[in-house]
Amino acid sequence: xxxxxxxxxxxxxxxxxxxxxxxxxxNILTYAKLLSVLAFLVSLLSITENGELFSGAYRIDLFSQVxxxxxxxxxxxxxxxxxxxxxxxxxxxxxxxxxxxxSALGLMMLVSSVELISIVLSLExxxxxxYVILPIRNAQTKIQIEASMKYLFFGAVSTGIMLFGxxxxxxxxxxxxxxxxxxVLPEFLSQPIGIIALVxxxxxxxxxxxxxxxxxxxxxxYEGASNNTTAFIxxxxxxxxxxxxxRITMLAFPGxxxxxxxxxxxxxxxxxxxxxxxxxxxxxxxxxAYSGIAHAGYLMMGILALSKDGNAAAVYYMTIYxxxxxxxxxxxxxxxxxxxxxxxxxxxxxxxxxxxLALLLAVSAFSLAGIPPTGGFTGKLFLFTGAFEAGHLxxxxxxxxxxxxxxxxxxxxxxxxxxxxxxxxxxxxxxxHEKVLCYLFIFLIIYMGIMPSGLFEVFKASI
Amino acid sequence: MGCESLKAMEQLLIMNPLNFPILSTTIFLPLIxxxxxxxxxxxxxxxxxxxxxxxxxxxxxxxxxxxxxxDTYHFQFGEHIPWxxxxxxxxxxxxxxxxxxxILLTTLFAPICILCSWTSIKERFKEFLFCILAMETAMIxxxxxxxxxxxxxxxxxxxxxxxLLIAVWGGPxxxxxxxxFFIYTLFGSVFLLVAIISMYLxxxxxxxxxxxxxxxxxxxxxxxxxxxxxxxxxxxxxxPFHTWLPAAHTEAPTAxxxxxxxxxxxxxxxxxxxxxxxxxxxxxIYFAPLMIILSVIGIIYGGFVCLSQTDMKKLIAYSSVAxxxxxxxxxxTFTLFGLEGAMLQMLNHGITTGALFLCVGIIYExxxxxxxxxxxxxxxxxxxxxxxxxxxxxxxFAFPGTNNFVGEIYVLxxxxxxxxxAGFFAVVGAVLAAAYMLRxxxxxxxxxxxxxxIADMKIREIIYMIPLMLLVLWMGIFPRPFVAVMEKSLSFLxxxxxxxx
Numbered sequence: 001x002x003x004x005x006x007x008x009x010x011x012x013x014x015x016x017x018x019x020x021x022x023x024x025x026x027n028i029l030t031y032a033k034l035l036s037v038l039a040f041l042v043s044l045l046s047i048t049e050n051g052e053l054f055s056g057a058y059r060i061d062l063f064s065q066v067x068x069x070x071x072x073x074x075x076x077x078x079x080x081x082x083x084x085x086x087x088x089x090x091x092x093x094x095x096x097x098x099x100x101x102x103s104a105l106g107l108m109m110l111v112s113s114v115e116l117i118s119i120v121l122s123l124e125x126x127x128x129x130x131y132v133i134l135p136i137r138n139a140q141t142k143i144q145i146e147a148s149m150k151y152l153f154f155g156a157v158s159t160g161i162m163l164f165g166x167x168x169x170x171x172x173x174x175x176x177x178x179x180x181x182x183x184v185l186p187e188f189l190s191q192p193i194g195i196i197a198l199v200x201x202x203x204x205x206x207x208x209x210x211x212x213x214x215x216x217x218x219x220x221x222y223e224g225a226s227n228n229t230t231a232f233i234x235x236x237x238x239x240x241x242x243x244x245x246x247r248i249t250m251l252a253f254p255g256x257x258x259x260x261x262x263x264x265x266x267x268x269x270x271x272x273x274x275x276x277x278x279x280x281x282x283x284x285x286x287x288x289a290y291s292g293i294a295h296a297g298y299l300m301m302g303i304l305a306l307s308k309d310g311n312a313a314a315v316y317y318m319t320i321y322x323x324x325x326x327x328x329x330x331x332x333x334x335x336x337x338x339x340x341x342x343x344x345x346x347x348x349x350x351x352x353x354x355x356x357l358a359l360l361l362a363v364s365a366f367s368l369a370g371i372p373p374t375g376g377f378t379g380k381l382f383l384f385t386g387a388f389e390a391g392h393l394x395x396x397x398x399x400x401x402x403x404x405x406x407x408x409x410x411x412x413x414x415x416x417x418x419x420x421x422x423x424x425x426x427x428x429x430x431x432x433h434e435k436v437l438c439y440l441f442i443f444l445i446i447y448m449g450i451m452p453s454g455l456f457e458v459f460k461a462s463i
Numbered sequence: 464m465g466c467e468s469l470k471a472m473e474q475l476l477i478m479n480p481l482n483f484p485i486l487s488t489t490i491f492l493p494l495i496x497x498x499x500x501x502x503x504x505x506x507x508x509x510x511x512x513x514x515x516x517x518x519x520x521x522x523x524x525x526x527x528x529x530x531x532x533x534d535t536y537h538f539q540f541g542e543h544i545p546w547x548x549x550x551x552x553x554x555x556x557x558x559x560x561x562x563x564x565x566i567l568l569t570t571l572f573a574p575i576c577i578l579c580s581w582t583s584i585k586e587r588f589k590e591f592l593f594c595i596l597a598m599e600t601a602m603i604x605x606x607x608x609x610x611x612x613x614x615x616x617x618x619x620x621x622x623x624x625x626x627l628l629i630a631v632w633g634g635p636x637x638x639x640x641x642x643x644f645f646i647y648t649l650f651g652s653v654f655l656l657v658a659i660i661s662m663y664l665x666x667x668x669x670x671x672x673x674x675x676x677x678x679x680x681x682x683x684x685x686x687x688x689x690x691x692x693x694x695x696x697x698x699x700x701x702x703p704f705h706t707w708l709p710a711a712h713t714e715a716p717t718a719x720x721x722x723x724x725x726x727x728x729x730x731x732x733x734x735x736x737x738x739x740x741x742x743x744x745x746x747x748i749y750f751a752p753l754m755i756i757l758s759v760i761g762i763i764y765g766g767f768v769c770l771s772q773t774d775m776k777k778l779i780a781y782s783s784v785a786x787x788x789x790x791x792x793x794x795x796t797f798t799l800f801g802l803e804g805a806m807l808q809m810l811n812h813g814i815t816t817g818a819l820f821l822c823v824g825i826i827y828e829x830x831x832x833x834x835x836x837x838x839x840x841x842x843x844x845x846x847x848x849x850x851x852x853x854x855x856x857x858x859x860f861a862f863p864g865t866n867n868f869v870g871e872i873y874v875l876x877x878x879x880x881x882x883x884x885a886g887f888f889a890v891v892g893a894v895l896a897a898a899y900m901l902r903x904x905x906x907x908x909x910x911x912x913x914x915x916x917i918a919d920m921k922i923r924e925i926i927y928m929i930p931l932m933l934l935v936l937w938m939g940i941f942p943r944p945f946v947a948v949m950e951k952s953l954s955f956l957x958x959x960x961x962x963x964x
Contacts, residue, residue, distance in 0.1 A: 372616035400653035
């Protein structure tokens with residue numbers, strides 16, 4: 001069954017829709033959690049599937065299946081991390097999960113699409129679902145409305161630019177299939193039309209990845225969306241976007257200097273901007289938004305190498321980013337009592353309130369900063385090596401300096417958790433399954449740091 | 464693995480002759496102990512387990528010493544396991560005459576650090592011990608690694624427990640000190656990482672052995688040297704990269720200061736010996752004048768700054784800048800005397816400064832002040848303490864018969880044979896050392912006298928001071944066994960460097 005994972009998540013969403021009109025609504029959270037684990041297992045089982053559908057517009061290979069597995073892992077974690085029903089407007093919970101599922105479905109379709117129109121369709125399926133669930137939040141300040149409007153407008157504009165670029169691609173190749181485009185694109189890349197076509201096409205994915213200059217939406221939306229929604233938006237679309245960036249930049253192989261230069265500039269600007277602005281943030285989710293912008297820049301280092309190693313490094317980095325970022329969000333979710341945003345100052349005395357959460361925060365912060373022996377370091381090592389190997393020393397140096405800048409705010413999180421004390425430290429009680437999830441995150445982040453070999457080989461084989 | 468790196472390994476590495484992986488055991492024993500501690504709840508059991516872990520690790524490391532062959536320059540007790548084949552990263556361990564004492568120094572100081580914190584650390588002792596032991600693992604790992612990535616992982620991983628030690632258990636300005644420490648060292652380290660990656664792209668492997676002693680081009684050598692040197696100069700720390708050190712030393716708890724002074728700073732000097740000289744010999748010679756000037760400035764500057772300190776801990780911290788200057792001075796004379804002197808000084812500084820920090824810790828626990836004036840006139844109140852303090856102070860300014868005397872003489876002979884002016888200034892620095900240490904000693908022993916009652920040193924404190932005292936005397940009176948162990952490796956380094964002049 002080639003599209004079993006997609007089918008599975010589709011049925012999952014439909015099932016939740018039925019639940020929403022049925023009487024068993026009360027246990028919705030349990031059902032959603034069980035189903036999401038099931039969805040992940042199914043995607044894991046179908047990792048070796050291979051084939052084509054819809055006249056070659058939809059390809060199922062190791063590359064797509066690996067990404068589907070990652071998306072499902074992220075989806076499953078986001079649902080498992082869900083803690084507070086009050087965070088979402090009353091009565092919308094089944095729909096909330098349903099649209100999350102649809103969005104994940106769109107992302108999964110995206111990584112399998114090898115044809116322009118199906119790429120746009122899948123991207124929009126995913127985006128529209130997010131437009132719907134963004135405002136469903138119980139916040140006093142209505143910032144979620146502003147956030148969802150911003151996401152909608154910026155999303156529409158970036159889709160427009162992407163379609164513009166795709167129009168050019170079609171003009172060049174007279175085909176919407178990537179396999180046809182790859183034949184003619186390299187020779188067009190020395191001309192402005194080829195560059196414009198490709199860069200504009202990439203813009204839609206830059207938006208999802210929140211790469212400079214398409215990053216404007218992310219801090220406000222991170223701040224405005226509910227904690228779980230942010231965790232979703234902050235990770236899953238980025239994974240799919242990374243997949244498509246790899247797919248589409250590989251069209252330019254064996255490499256156009258102009259394209260690489262553009263990507264280098266974007267990567268450098270993105271990490272420098274993200275890290276510098278991250279220094280002054282007070283809200284953890286905003287901080288993570290800027291950290292996400294910076295990480296998009298790091299990720300581009302692997303992609304712009306236009307090599308197998310570089311791309312495998314990018315996938316590896318995306319994977320560890322998924323885990324460390326979700327781990328950070330989990331801390332936010334568990335700390336916030338009613339689903340409100342958490343300020344960095346609220347972390348004070350965390351190690352007294354809950355040693356496990358403080359440890360989780362420290363591990364993920366050190367990983368985000370790229371300190372060994374965490375996965376963030378190993379991922380960065382692969383990225384740096386990939387970019388260096390392709391001859392891009394300057395971007396490696398910029399990345400290195402950025403690592404130092406970023407350590408300041410990541411360390412600040414740890415500092416607040418460990419060395420700042422509060423007069424009344426109200427303990428945070430964690431349920432057993434929450435503890436297990438915390439330990440799972442810690443294990444994954446450290447495991448990916450010291451034992452990267454197996455996963456990396458899989459990723460390399462999939463490229 | 465590449466054919467060339469295999470060849471380099473055969474040439475330089477003797478695989479482990481023992482029946483068990485002794486280096487891995489030494490590295491990971493503390494970590495296992497640390498994990499065990501995390502599972503425990505009983506305060507007493509935690510302390511005892513930590514101490515026993517430290518002692519067992521020391522005993523195991525002594526096994527290394529007794530099985531160490533001194534008649535060869537080869538790396539010994541080698542272990543080699545492929546780790547990340549895609550990038551040719553291996554788990555390769557091995558030690559030679561340069562590293563063995565640094566490992567022993569680490570394993571000796573770990574139980575001492577635990578003992579000295581026995582009562583002074585009041586809260587979160589479990590986490591404290593975990594940090595100490597985790598750091599021990601990382602430190603031993605740094606000295607044993609023969610793979611760049613493995614080395615880098617240990618090198619960086621050590622920052623985390625050290626950061627936590629300062630940030631959680633430190634003094635009033637712990638936030639400032641810990642973040643400054645982290646950012647300074649990380650800044651150097653990322654350039655180290657870039658250098659390491661460029662070594663990989665040149666050699667096709669991260670193996671340290673196959674990167675050593677090769678004829679790289681001059682431009683490459685210069686860039687690699689600079690990248691390495693930034694990282695190591697910050698760690699040492701050399702003037703003008705030293706500003707993190709007084710802050711970190713002063714704010715860290717006693718155990719942290721001791722570990723910092725005794726082992727952490729040595730890692731910088733070790734880096735120069737292990738990477739800069741063998742990988743970039745031409746560039747090392749090219750930059751030697753600069754390094755020597757910086758070392759001498761460090762010696763003199765450290766001495767003068769010490770003269771004006773009123774905080775005991777800060778004084779000793781700044782004296783480290785001066786002492787470490789002697790070490791880098793010795794290294795960059797490229798003479799056997801200089802190198803041996805540098806190695807000896809690494810051990811001496813570790814022992815003596817570690818002991819002095821312990822002394823400050825002992826008095827701080829009692830009076831809660833590190834100001835010299837507050838602690839003046841202890842001669843009558845704490846005779847045993849003052850005895851130890853005086854003894855280690857003599858050692859710190861290289862009194863004949865103590866370890867530092869031997870080390871400084873070696874360095875000075877090496878320096879005078881190459882650079883007379885630098886030698887002259889180094890001697891001035893040595894005189895300054897006598898001045899500031901005697902000034903401190905005078906204040907502490909005779910200064911203001913009143914009728915305070917302060918308990919003298921306890922048995923526990925005497926116990927951990929005695930081995931250090933014996934080492935000071937042993938190395939001061941009969942340094943031959945120490946020199947003999949490191950001689951072969953150092954002279955091999957010298958001859959190899961000459962080949963690639």
